Amino acid sequence: MTATTILIVDDEAAIREMIRVGLELAGYECLEASNAQDAHGIIVDQRPDLVLLDWMMPVTSGIELLRRLRRDEVTRDLLVIMLTAKDDEDNRVQGLDVGADDYITKPFSSRELMARIKAIMRRSTNREQEESIEVGGLKLDPASHRVFVDTQPLEMGPTEFKLLKFFMTHQERAYSRGQLLDQVWGSNVYVEERTVDVHIRRLRKALQTDQRDCGLLIQTVRGTGYRFSTTGVCA
Amino acid sequence: MTATTILIVDDEAAIREMIRVGLELAGYECLEASNAQDAHGIIVDQRPDLVLLDWMMPVTSGIELLRRLRRDEVTRDLLVIMLTAKDDEDNRVQGLDVGADDYITKPFSSRELMARIKAIMRRSTNREQEESIEVGGLKLDPASHRVFVDTQPLEMGPTEFKLLKFFMTHQERAYSRGQLLDQVWGSNVYVEERTVDVHIRRLRKALQTDQRDCGLLIQTVRGTGYRFSTTGVCA
DNA sequence: TTGTTTTGTCATAAAATTGTCACCAAATGT
DNA sequence: ACATTTGGTGACAATTTTATGACAAAACAA
Numbered sequence: 001m002t003a004t005t006i007l008i009v010d011d012e013a014a015i016r017e018m019i020r021v022g023l024e025l026a027g028y029e030c031l032e033a034s035n036a037q038d039a040h041g042i043i044v045d046q047r048p049d050l051v052l053l054d055w056m057m058p059v060t061s062g063i064e065l066l067r068r069l070r071r072d073e074v075t076r077d078l079l080v081i082m083l084t085a086k087d088d089e090d091n092r093v094q095g096l097d098v099g100a101d102d103y104i105t106k107p108f109s110s111r112e113l114m115a116r117i118k119a120i121m122r123r124s125t126n127r128e129q130e131e132s133i134e135v136g137g138l139k140l141d142p143a144s145h146r147v148f149v150d151t152q153p154l155e156m157g158p159t160e161f162k163l164l165k166f167f168m169t170h171q172e173r174a175y176s177r178g179q180l181l182d183q184v185w186g187s188n189v190y191v192e193e194r195t196v197d198v199h200i201r202r203l204r205k206a207l208q209t210d211q212r213d214c215g216l217l218i219q220t221v222r223g224t225g226y227r228f229s230t231t232g233v234c235a
Numbered sequence: 236m237t238a239t240t241i242l243i244v245d246d247e248a249a250i251r252e253m254i255r256v257g258l259e260l261a262g263y264e265c266l267e268a269s270n271a272q273d274a275h276g277i278i279v280d281q282r283p284d285l286v287l288l289d290w291m292m293p294v295t296s297g298i299e300l301l302r303r304l305r306r307d308e309v310t311r312d313l314l315v316i317m318l319t320a321k322d323d324e325d326n327r328v329q330g331l332d333v334g335a336d337d338y339i340t341k342p343f344s345s346r347e348l349m350a351r352i353k354a355i356m357r358r359s360t361n362r363e364q365e366e367s368i369e370v371g372g373l374k375l376d377p378a379s380h381r382v383f384v385d386t387q388p389l390e391m392g393p394t395e396f397k398l399l400k401f402f403m404t405h406q407e408r409a410y411s412r413g414q415l416l417d418q419v420w421g422s423n424v425y426v427e428e429r430t431v432d433v434h435i436r437r438l439r440k441a442l443q444t445d446q447r448d449c450g451l452l453i454q455t456v457r458g459t460g461y462r463f464s465t466t467g468v469c470a
Numbered sequence: 471t472t473g474t475t476t477t478g479t480c481a482t483a484a485a486a487t488t489g490t491c492a493c494c495a496a497a498t499g500t
Numbered sequence: 501a502c503a504t505t506t507g508g509t510g511a512c513a514a515t516t517t518t519a520t521g522a523c524a525a526a527a528c529a530a
Contacts (some may be wrong), residue, residue: 174380223393
């Protein structure tokens, strides 16, 4: 396995353990940062394949960094394994909610860590594309994190953006609410399926301009879910 | 979410928690077994979708059951989530190595459990990569959940869609109303046979376009039922 | 902190789908 | 031709599924 690993901890013991583990990885790096801001910067620079995130960082809590990572288009689909104290169950749940891919309890064996890393890396294969997508009169630019119809920028929340991005990269196919939750929200959160409806509506509304109504691109597939299709409208 | 869940534990608290969680699952079963032998038997019989496996079973250890499951062709790719004690790290690693899909530490929150179950089940729900069927000028695409005649999409309800799909995959053969009810509606519902007539009509109507009348593909077999046949029309 | 935005969930409205009927038309049998 | 059986059709009320507005909690930004 080849992985560049970036580690953010202040726990010396953990670091040593990491390094020991690191030896089993072909090429890894071990970094430190004292706050979420810096850490995020480093991560953006280094583009690691995997982040081992200590929940208790010296200044800020790990959750802030994790949120930051998930919010940022560039680091959104980074693999993040968090390290939590043995009895810190709340944080663990919270961490999974916010979008950690997995967690490991400290102290951990290198064996366990390896197993997890393997599992996780096996699980996630696809890297994201960063080129702007253009469909049905809509242009979505991942870099600037914006959407245009013609040249007019559209306003929408983060979730709507993700939803739209998913749709634009997966056209002409019906998805159930559950699938959308998995794909857009992430598979480790549990929210009502009806929530999807609401966001669909918000997205549709956002896609309405004075000129056109691109919201019609999102079609309801009764009894199934929704579909993004250019058949019919807003060419 | 629909899941038949089989739980093997002797820990009362865990069972209660499971049941609480179980209530959120549509249809689950909770079983107990005191040794790997029995448990394996039960699992083979019941064919559950998911196994929640307590690592510390009364007689044998969970690992034996897990190994057994992984060895048996029939149960090889069952989803197995193991429940481990908080500080039982060795077993956790061992479990993952032997082939558990995930583990949850006791005590666990139902929220965490739900998230995990959901994630695991979604992950393994292998999408039926159904290819689109093309018959008699009609094209039915399961992925987009749509039907086209030429390039024009047709409108129809869910039941009509299922009915058409069945017909297109079972051409040139007459089916009684009862058979159609079984195949399309499902064998465990009771509806009047004449209901089929009505849906046949609705389907026929949906299959009429300005151009052609593909509804004629559905032929009446008097005294018997209906048949889907390309002989005659809408080439 | 405070004010603003985003989010998930509900309650309710709106819309589409469904199963049955009653009645008409066509076919079948005598 | 008449009576009987079987299928076609439009209508309709019940049910199911979606759409929508409102709201409070959470997350954010300042």
